[in-house]
Amino acid sequence: MMGWGLQIGQIPVMVETEELGMWEYGQHCSPNKGWPCYFQPVSACDRLSVEYQGVDERVHSRADGIVEAALKPLNEFEGRVQGMKTHGELWWRAQLVNRIVRPNFKTLSMVRRIRNALGLTNPYISVHIRMGDSCTHKGRLAFQTKPSEVGCVGAAAYAQAANKMSEIYGIKTVFLATDDSDAVAVMRSSGLEVKTLNLERGKLFNSSWLIETRIATKSVNTTDISQSAILDLLLLSQGDYFIGSFGGHMSRLAFEMMVGKHGFVVPYISVDKPWCFRAQKDYGTGFIDFC
Secondary structure, three states, X not given: OHHHHHHOOXXXXXXXXXXXXXXXXXXXXXXXXXXXXXXOOOOHHXXXXXXXXXXXXXOOOHXXXXXXXXXXXXXXXXXXXXXXXOOOHHHHHHHHHHHHOOEOHHHHHHHHHHHHHHOOOOOOEEEEEOOHHHHHOHHHOOOOOOOOOOOOOOHHHXXXXXXXXXXXXXXXXXXXXXXXXXXXXXXXXXXXXXXXXOOOHHHHHOOOOOHHHHHHOOOOOHXXXXXXXXXXXHHHHOOOEEEEOOOOHHHHHHHHHHHHHHOOOOOEEXXXXXXXXXXXXXXXXXXXXXX
């Protein structure tokens, strides 16, 4: 809702209470449950959010959906130079996510320790391979095929893309974020130097249940799930090149954060969809990835 708040000239506030609910990935923390478990407040007014409890017209939830205007740049940023838009939706999303996803001191310390332990130094290629529960959902089905034919793109396509990017830019180091142990093996067989979190992926992620359902039913360790996802996201965003699936939210978020941090569109390969889902609709037969 930050984009919408900026559009209408209001300060966005994250409201988290026991009654209204909290960010589920941070409910295990104490005393700072919810978003403050890992991140800085969305705004200085977050500390006053308890005063808004019960004021329904001022509290929005995920179930409300996203106002379409919130995904577009502010009017004052719109413009054209030689017929081209000066600021598009990718630029706007990159600004928003980097304003919202600001790790707190504890999280930044955790990221530094993990980078040191992995020996991860820039430049490196960020690769995100999401398999597991997400592959059963129609929104993630491969772009080029019918829904009945295939789920997520296989790990071999990511390894091929990583080798291609390595040849072009001379980068051998890869940080791999994945929920699939087979994907780790495939990437390591590519000949590149692959760094990845040391996780029991089979235990944490091997389920057809949505991860949100497993957290709600307490059938998975919330601490392990949340910390691994946040570390993966932040380490992906600190890379210099990107390979992932724009059909999935995690890949899109990591890429948007990279664009915001670098200030330009980093070299990337999407194994399935363009970033702009309207590409075919708005621009005809060619893939123009951004809108």
